[in-house]
Amino acid sequence: MICEYIESAMRQAHYELIKDEEPYYGEIPDLKGIWATGKTLEECRRNLQETVEGWILVRIAHGMEIPSLGQSQIILPREILIA
Numbered sequence: 001m002i003c004e005y006i007e008s009a010m011r012q013a014h015y016e017l018i019k020d021e022e023p024y025y026g027e028i029p030d031l032k033g034i035w036a037t038g039k040t041l042e043e044c045r046r047n048l049q050e051t052v053e054g055w056i057l058v059r060i061a062h063g064m065e066i067p068s069l070g071q072s073q074i075i076l077p078r079e080i081l082i083a
Helices: 002-011 041-061
Strands: 014-017 024-027 035-038
Touching: 002 041, 014 041, 024 041, 035 041
Parallel strands: none
Antiparallel strands: 014 024, 024 035
């Protein structure tokens, strides 16, 4: 479920070149605030995927809803028990 969501997010990624030390910029428009940069396109992609992973974990930890991406979704239980 989580891997499918990340794959779906990465398929929606948009990349562009910017004037910066890390000229590759990527973002996922449907996930506001999710962006990354890199010195190469591959580095940017890896950084963007790590950003999505971290974003999911923060939302899970805080019991926040995770928006659907097409058919991909992560549905959290009403309560998360942490031992």
